[in-house]
Structure formats: C-alpha cells, structure tokens
Amino acid sequence: MMRVCVKLQVRPELLEEYRERHAPVWPEMLAEIAAAGRRNYSLFLAPDGELIGYYETDDDDAAQAYLAASPIAARWEAEMARFFVGLDGRPDQAAPTLPEVFHLEDQLPTSGLQNESSAS
Template identity: 40%
Template sequence: MERYAWKGLINPGCLEEYKRRHNEIWPEMLKVLKEAGIRNYTIWNVGDELFGYYECEQGADYAAKVQAKSPVVAKWNEYMKDVMTMEMDPVTGAQPKLQQVFFME
C-alpha cells in the first residue's frame, strides 16, 4: 500500500466552513475516493495550513487517475475553492505529492 500526503491552505477566516463541508462530505465523493483505492484519509490543520494523508491500495498514480477523470471530484474542487487554496499538479490533476523523508512502522 502506497502512502500519499498533500498540503494546502485554508483561506483566511474559512476554517469552520472548511470543517463543516468535510463533516457533510457528499456520499458520491466518498464513493469516488473508495473506487480510487483511498483508505485511512485524514486531514489536519495548524492555523491556515492543511496537511492531508491517505493510503492508496492500488498506488498513488491509480488514485490520481481515478480522481482526475471524475466529474464528482471536479465539482468538489470547485465547491471548495472559495474556502481553500491548493496548487494542483497539471499532469495528474491531483494534489502535488509530498516526498516522504522518514517512515517508522
């Protein structure tokens, strides 16, 4: 299983709205994430910074491809752009992958 991490920024004053939207995440969005093989998805914040982590059952490239071609993900990204800022990878259409520098099991 491949691990994947990303970062982003919450727009000033939008943390509570960001949390509300994730507490009410669309069932169809969860379905796409599961179809992409994404498990153990967690998002943290410190101030206006976001850090996301998930595990990819079929690899990060597969997860990125499934998300990139999904109209649900495109709709979610549009829905979220007023509360957060994230640079997307122009090749994959997904969040830029952070490089792992340490792992302890």
C-alpha cells in the first residue's frame, strides 16, 4: 500500500466556491476515484488556499492511468482547473507529490515502544 500526498494552491478569491464544489462531490466522480483504487482520500484546505490531499492506493501509476482515461474525471478536472494557481495540466495529473519522511506505524515496531503504546 502506498500513501500519497499532493500539494496545490487554490486561488484565494475562489476558496468558498472550491469548498462548495466539494460538498458534495459528484457521485459519479466519487465512484471513479474508488474504482481507480484510491482509498482513505482527504483534502485539507488552509485559509490562504494551500490545499493538501492525501490518499492510499496499491498502485498509484494504475490509479493515475485509470483517472486519466476516465471521461467523468476529465470533465471534473476541466471544471476544477480554474481553481488552481501555477498548475500546468489537469489537477489530478499535474499536482506535485510530497515525499513521505515519517510514518508512525512504520517506526513503532523497531522503537521498542509498540508494546507500551498498544497497552494504553
């Protein structure tokens, strides 16, 4: 399983509309995200427009390819593109990813603390 984090910048003047467009997302787009193999997907939006996305997947290349070929995702991303600053291409395909530098569950087994934390 891969954990993927992306970072984008939403145009400050469009923050409220961006929030509204995600409450709720089109049901057919939700189905495409799930069919692509993305799970535990969240978006976090800061007051200044910084957007952080997180999801888990077994194969991010396959998920990206699935969504790139999806007419539903293409329509959604075409509508979403205007919200972002400095992005060249579809948001779902061009969003820069952030490298993971720490994950608690990866380090607990070798820390000697796992037994203590699971006893709490």
